[in-house]
Amino acid sequence: MSDSSTIEVRLPDGSSRSLPEGATALDLAKSIGSRLAKAAVAAVVNGDERDLGSPLSNGATVSILTNDSDEGRHVLRHSTAHVLAQAVVSLFPGAKFTIGPAIEDGFYYDFDLPGGRTFSDDDLQRIEEEMRRIVTADQPFVRHEVSVADALKMFSDQPYKCEIIERVTSGSADGSDAGEVGSGNSVSVYRNSDSFVDLCRGPHVPSTSRLGHFALMKVAGAYWRGNEKGPMLQRVYGTAWESKAALEEHLHRLAEAEKRDHRRLAVEMDLLSFPSELGGGLAVWHPKGAIVRKLMEDYSRQRHADGGYQFVYTPHLANEKLFATSGHLDFYKDGMYPPMEMDNGTYYPKPMNCPMHCLIFKERQRSYRELPLRLFELGTVYRYERAGTLHGLLRIRGFTQDDSHIYCTEEQLTDEITSLLDFVMSVLRKFGFEEFEFNLSTRDPDKSVGSTEIWEKATEALRTAMDRHGVAYKVKEGDAAFYGPKIDIDVRDAIGRKWQLSTIQCDFNLPERFQLEYIGTDNARHRPIMLHRALFGSVERFFGVLLEHYGGSFPAWLAPIQARVLPVTTAHEDHAAQVAARLRARGFRTDLVAADEQLGKRIRNAKVERIPYVLVVGDEDVAADTVGVNPRGGDVRRGVTVDSFIAELEAAVEGT
RNA sequence: GCCCAGGUAGCUCAGGGGUAGAGCAACGCACUCGUAAUGCGUAGGUCGCGGGUUCAAUUCCCGCCUUGGGCUCCA
Numbered sequence: 037m038s039d040s041s042t043i044e045v046r047l048p049d050g051s052s053r054s055l056p057e058g059a060t061a062l063d064l065a066k067s068i069g070s071r072l073a074k075a076a077v078a079a080v081v082n083g084d085e086r087d088l089g090s091p092l093s094n095g096a097t098v099s100i101l102t103n104d105s106d107e108g109r110h111v112l113r114h115s116t117a118h119v120l121a122q123a124v125v126s127l128f129p130g131a132k133f134t135i136g137p138a139i140e141d142g143f144y145y146d147f148d149l150p151g152g153r154t155f156s157d158d159d160l161q162r163i164e165e166e167m168r169r170i171v172t173a174d175q176p177f178v179r180h181e182v183s184v185a186d187a188l189k190m191f192s193d194q195p196y197k198c199e200i201i202e203r204v205t206s207g208s209a210d211g212s213d214a215g216e217v218g219s220g221n222s223v224s225v226y227r228n229s230d231s232f233v234d235l236c237r238g239p240h241v242p243s244t245s246r247l248g249h250f251a252l253m254k255v256a257g258a259y260w261r262g263n264e265k266g267p268m269l270q271r272v273y274g275t276a277w278e279s280k281a282a283l284e285e286h287l288h289r290l291a292e293a294e295k296r297d298h299r300r301l302a303v304e305m306d307l308l309s310f311p312s313e314l315g316g317g318l319a320v321w322h323p324k325g326a327i328v329r330k331l332m333e334d335y336s337r338q339r340h341a342d343g344g345y346q347f348v349y350t351p352h353l354a355n356e357k358l359f360a361t362s363g364h365l366d367f368y369k370d371g372m373y374p375p376m377e378m379d380n381g382t383y384y385p386k387p388m389n390c391p392m393h394c395l396i397f398k399e400r401q402r403s404y405r406e407l408p409l410r411l412f413e414l415g416t417v418y419r420y421e422r423a424g425t426l427h428g429l430l431r432i433r434g435f436t437q438d439d440s441h442i443y444c445t446e447e448q449l450t451d452e453i454t455s456l457l458d459f460v461m462s463v464l465r466k467f468g469f470e471e472f473e474f475n476l477s478t479r480d481p482d483k484s485v486g487s488t489e490i491w492e493k494a495t496e497a498l499r500t501a502m503d504r505h506g507v508a509y510k511v512k513e514g515d516a517a518f519y520g521p522k523i524d525i526d527v528r529d530a531i532g533r534k535w536q537l538s539t540i541q542c543d544f545n546l547p548e549r550f551q552l553e554y555i556g557t558d559n560a561r562h563r564p565i566m567l568h569r570a571l572f573g574s575v576e577r578f579f580g581v582l583l584e585h586y587g588g589s590f591p592a593w594l595a596p597i598q599a600r601v602l603p604v605t606t607a608h609e610d611h612a613a614q615v616a617a618r619l620r621a622r623g624f625r626t627d628l629v630a631a632d633e634q635l636g637k638r639i640r641n642a643k644v645e646r647i648p649y650v651l652v653v654g655d656e657d658v659a660a661d662t663v664g665v666n667p668r669g670g671d672v673r674r675g676v677t678v679d680s681f682i683a684e685l686e687a688a689v690e691g692t
Numbered sequence: 693g694c695c696c697a698g699g700u701a702g703c704u705c706a707g708g709g710g711u712a713g714a715g716c717a718a719c720g721c722a723c724u725c726g727u728a729a730u731g732c733g734u735a736g737g738u739c740g741c742g743g744g745u746u747c748a749a750u751u752c753c754c755g756c757c758u759u760g761g762g763c764u765c766c767a
Contacts, residue, residue: 144762154696256762257695264764268695271762299760303703312740312758371766417767422693423758425765435767536767573767605724631724640728654726664726672727 043094055092062088062242065100075102075278077111077246078239085111087179087239103246103278113138115177115240116167116250116276120145122232123166124272128153133234134196134260134269141286142275146258148196148267155255155270163272164252171248175228177240187223190233196260197235249283250276293531298583299428305588305596305645308429317426317433319576324596327625329579331594332467333414336438336572339463345412345440350392352416356382361549362391363485367518373418373433389415390543390568393441394550397564402554407564408444408452414575415439429580436575442567443552446493449565453501453523453540456569460525460538463571467582468591469537471528474507477515484518485545494542494565495521519545529585537578541568589646589668592688599685600642601628601663604635604654611658615651615678622682624689639666649685 042054045064055064061079065072065088078101079086085101092098101108117136124131124147136145149155155163182190184201191197201223226240227233241247251274258271277283294300302308307325314320321329337347356375359365364372364387373385386392393411402409416436425431444452461472476498479491498521502509509523516522520542526534543566546552553561572578582590592598599619603612612628619626629638635652642650652664662675665684676684 157697254761255696258763259694262764264694268763270695273762310759316758419767422765424693424695424763427760431766437767539767570767577767602727604726607724634723634725634730635727636725637729638727643728650727652727656726666727674726 043092043096045092045095046097048097048099057094058091060089060091061086061098061100064092064098068100072100072102075104075108076100077103077108077115077241080107085239087177088242089179090239104282109276109278110138111239111241112247112278113143113276114236115244116247116274117143117145118177118226118228118234118236118240119167119170119244119247120163120252120272120274121147121234122170122228123163125232127159127162127166132194132196135200142253142273144258144271144273146260146269146271148260148269155272157255160252160255160272167250167252168248170229171244173229174243174245176243177226177228177238179238179240180225180227181222182225183222187225187235190225191235200235247276249278249280250274251283251287289531293533293584296531296584296587297428298430298580301583301588302429307583307596310428315433316423317421317431319429319432319434325579327596328590328594329575332572332579332582333438333575335466336414336463339459340412340438340440343410343459345410348393348396348411348413350386350389350396350413350415352385352418353383354386354392356384358391358395359384362394362546363519363549364388364391371419371421373420385418386415387417387419389413389417389437389439390441390546390566391550393439394546394552394566397441397443397552398550402443402552402564404445404554404556404562407554408442408448409564410440410442412438412440429576429583432574432576435577437570438572438575439568439570442569443547443554443564444567445554445556445562446565449494449497449542449567450500450504452567453497454504456540456567457501457505457507457523460540460569460571464525464527464537468585469527469529472507473526473528473534474502474509475512475515475524475526476502476509477512477517477522477524479516479521480514480518484516486520486548490544491521494544498523498540498542517541517543519543529581530587533584535581537573537581538571539569539573542566543568590648592648592685593690595646595648596625597627597645597647598625598689599649599651600647601626601651601653602635602638602642603628603631604652606631608653608655608658612653615653615663618678619682619685622686624682624685643668648688649681651681 041057043057043059044052044054046052053064053067055067061081062073062076065076076088079088079090080099080101081090081092081096101111103109103112114137117138121133121136125133128149130150132148134146134148136143187201188198191201204223223235224237225233226236226238228244253273253275256271256273257268260266260269275283275286277286302325305324306322307328308319308321310319356365368387372387375382375384393413396411397409414436416434418434421431421433426433442452464472478495484491502523522539522541524536525538526536528534547563547566552564554564556562601612601616603609609630616626616628639650646668648668650666652666656675657663660675662677663681664672664674665676665681666672
């Protein structure tokens, strides 16, 4: 088919196309269609991402990356990061630039500014203006392969780039370095003006004019290579999209997420607060937050009772000897509150409940007939989180785990984990989560206890359980806790964000340390295996996630107030009070707001408070024993009998 | 802990070297109203805390506390 002057390339749909020899990926895109050529940002040639300007070879399989695909946006963002670096280098002579990858929804670039200078918000504006100038200048991104020696010369005034080059070529690079430059004896660089060249593996868009729908978002500190002891760099975050509309949509999504911020909603809805007098990372629950929390906890207790768990309570403090035995003082001391001295002993607030549950197990001799023994506690723990990491309810210092420790035999392990997966998903579904992702964390040989055999057995049990369920999972190598492998379960919330909530962890360390034993059928002593598991994880954190998931509009069964009764005028207050009393008698959380203000205002207030049902009673309702029902997110219905509303509310509560 | 940005009335925020302002909320009065903000009035602040510069600091400078965004860490 092809002679010396044409080449043949294969397209993703299986078809082939002839092109003149020396044709580039862009030529290919143009030959397919002008719209494709316009949207093209890079190409995938035989599985590798390449610039559009790269010549194609005969027989290559080629697909064009367009700017509205994830991969295409990635290229777009990476190129925009380069423009950011170029702008900073031109505005801040002497600035050292380090790395600047594309990330979810955007990109960042880290800089080391001369004299430890930092960026201000004004700087960000100037940088953005300079970036727009560069985009308008339509500078081509031109790729060059250069030898390591030449690259080192080229970047002689850029120590961070030299470090990356050296690490890559010495083979000690990790993934992020390889991502910057590629690997081998030569490195690739991209030049897009006489004054700016950056080390990069590519690919990039053909020219800066292909960019433009971007915004710089914020400036933050970041350590070089993420190392706390390394230099603190200035990181500029930005976002970039293929079109103005996509950029605006993204900014809109951010604004929407901000409206759902659980800290904002917690104040607006009077749910809880973090008084500074109390200390960082410690919350107090106001009545409306407390009722929701109680409902969550009651539900959890009910499900655990149904699931064969036994409830226990343990104290908040323990003698240091307990945490020495459990190993927390060896492995977890940095995460613990400082000790207090009393009665010639040293006591610590507990960072976990497991050691105390082990004491309960150990308190008397156990038989195999008791296993699996499932101990459950809503146990409040205290962890010393570093000040800069605290974040509303999502990261706090005092929190309550829906914590359980299951003691079982090796043979029971797989079954137990299998039923746990059901249990977890069933409980989470009750809270409106439908999408789950599973992660299996395996052993880190440098930070683990226990024999290889038992790690393998436990990991296998976790795998088997997930396979039985047919759930897909990702493996995170080396991500396990020191005491055993685990399954972490992420959920997607109503606006698609991912939260890690539940965890199921195998532990063969604590049974060892506490010398836990049971008597088997063979009348001999055996060591049980222990499972740690939490569904909410932390009740506080789960509450925060729920608040954002529902955007404050709790379903009827969880809403602090389920129905509010509003008399149209003071003349209707008696009837309104009767309606409210009837609802309360049926166990519904109901209140009444008297006619001191106009009806419209009171309805508005109820809506702002996200109350599921607003009931209006006026003359007609007094006469007919009815209410006007104004449901959240629905239409007003007049003349509904109180009894039928009660049935409706009952159904709404049951249904969720 | 480190980098950046904040801290002004209960909340959201404006202001700015000459001892402070709005909207909402609160309170009072009038209005009694059928589905998302009635009107008028009153009260409310050591402008985060401490120090410095100045005739004068809420404003400028320094330190601390605290909140938020990141880094690191993590439920």
